[in-house]
Amino acid sequence: MTNENASSFLCAGVTTYAPLKRWNVGPGSVVGVLGIGGLGHFGVMFAKAMGATVIALSSSDRKRDVAFELGCDDYVVTSDVEAMKKYDNKLTHILCTGVGEDFTWEPYFSLLESNGIFINVNAPEFSYPPVPLFMQIMKQIVIVGSAAGSPSVTEEMLQFAADHNINAWYKKYSMKDVNKAIEDFRAGLPRFRFVLEN
Known part of the structure; x- marks a missing residue:
């Protein structure tokens, strides 16, 4: 891996790799990546290399071609109610890398299967709305946050990226x-x- 490629992984890369690994993403996982940008593009590539089916979740159609080029299996515009219904109770994980101020939990909780995991690595300047607790309880949804990884996890992530030819x-x-x-x-x-x- 070149130095310039490796340098691009040292925050955003490990921020997405670490929780995907920690929460056992692999073959059989269906991962929604919410936000296809600096963090999200790493999330897509790592989840795909781990063996997951990867669904891009984005607020508009603007990044559709980019998402498929990154390796996504499908692309869903989150404001399209019918498109979202296709994945009701189908996702094992959601990796949230970016949302707007109009974010609400319910549409994403609907996508998660029972015991699904909502991984938040997004730190916006605004506050998230209250969690709909009854929905979370009934579906037993786990909400977790994750920061960048340790030096050992960073080293592991770089090796994983090199082994799977993942390039920023x-x-x-x-x-x-x-x-x-x-x-x-x-x-x-x-x-x-x-x-x-x-």
Whole structure:
């Protein structure tokens, strides 16, 4: 693995790898990745390499082609009620990497099977709404948070990525172009990581 590729994994990569491994994602798992961006693109690739079926969950159709290029098995626009119903009680895990301020728990709890696991790695500036406790209790849904992993988990993650030929999507900038990189970051470009080369 090249240095610039490896450097892209050192926060977002391990932040998604660690909980997927901890919560036993593997063959037979059906993982919804909520938010296809800097974190989500790692989540898709790791879950797929672990043997899971991976469903992209996104607020619009804008990233459909990207999701399939990353390896997703299906793509669901979360505002499409009928499309969401297709996966009622079908997901074993949801990896939440990003949501908007209109987020509510119920549509995602509906997707999870009994004893399903909602993994949150998203830390927005706004607060999530209250958890619908009766729904959580009746479906026995587990809600967990996860931060970046330990040095040993990071090393394991890099080896897993190398073994499975997982490559971050990134754009490389010369250090002299750091201001351009900042401008591109603020503009939401490119997908999905930035690497500065000295």
